[in-house]
Structures are given as C-alpha cells and as structure tokens.
C-alpha cells in the first residue's frame with residue numbers, strides 16, 4: 362500500500378479517536394517528504410472549515426512559506442468535499458490521491474452531494490438565499506487591485 366495514503370488513513374483514525382473531529386486525514390508530499398499533515402478538527406476547534414485537507418494545506422504552506430503547492434501531491438483518506446476541492450484548486454498541488462469515495466462518506470453520515478448540487482445551481486436557485494447587492498464603490502477595490510504594482514498574483 363502507498364505509504365502516504367496509509368498515513369492519511371492513519372490520521373483519519375487518530376483524529377476521531379482523540380475526539381477532535383470526523384474520520385478524515387490528509388497529508389501533503391513534496392519530493393518524497395511529508396510537509397503537511399491534517400485530520401478533521403471541525404468540532405474541537407469550532408471551525409467548520411477545519412477539514413483534513415484544509416489543515417494539511419495550511420501546514421504545508423506555512424512550512425514552505427508560500428501560498429502555492431506546485432510540485433506537491435495531496436493524499437487524502439476520502440474524496441474531497443466541494444470546499445476542499447476549491448481550496449485544493451487554489452493551492453494548486455500537482456495531483457490528488459484519495460482512498461474512500463464521497464459515496465462511502467455519505468454512507469457514514471457525511472453527505473456533501475447536496476453541496477455539489479447547490480454549486481451547480483444559479484445563485485438565485487440555491488437553498489441558501491444569495492442576494493446580489495450591486496453597490497457603488499464595490500468595484501473600486503478591483504480597479505485598485507488592477508493598478509496595484511505591489512500585488513502578488515495568485
């Protein structure tokens with residue numbers, strides 16, 4: 362078995378056995394070295410974004426001192442949820458490996474399929490009301506960004 366996916370799975374046990382969150386684990390690998398580890402910490406840290414992948418991404422980026430994970434691979438005990446998938450795209454690792462599928466997660470009580478369905482809908486049709494408030498001055502932040510010569514692209 363792949364040692365990195367094995368480590369991600371081990372973290373999925375550690376987190377839940379310590380009462381820190383759901384049964385999910387993830388590691389990030391660069392050049393054969395694990396540079397980020399994470400297990401779910403949602404309930405213990407009162408943070409709905411503290412999924413294993415997010416925790417691992419934060420640790421790896423802190424370690425590398427960058428906001429990008431190019432040249433890295435992410436191993437996770439379960440197929441990423443839509444939030445983590447978005448974070449992974451922003452972090453830009455080279456590849457993602459996952460052990461369990463989102464169907465298996467759903468069977469254990471973690472049903473993120475409704476979020477995938479919601480993402481596919483126009484904002485006005487989502488179950489969570491999303492109201493567009495066009496506001497004078499809001500665009501100015503983008504205009505300033507476009508002119509900002511000190512900006513760091515990401």
Ligand SMILES: [Zn+2]
Pocket residue numbers: 412413414441442443444445446
């Ligand atoms: Zn997630």
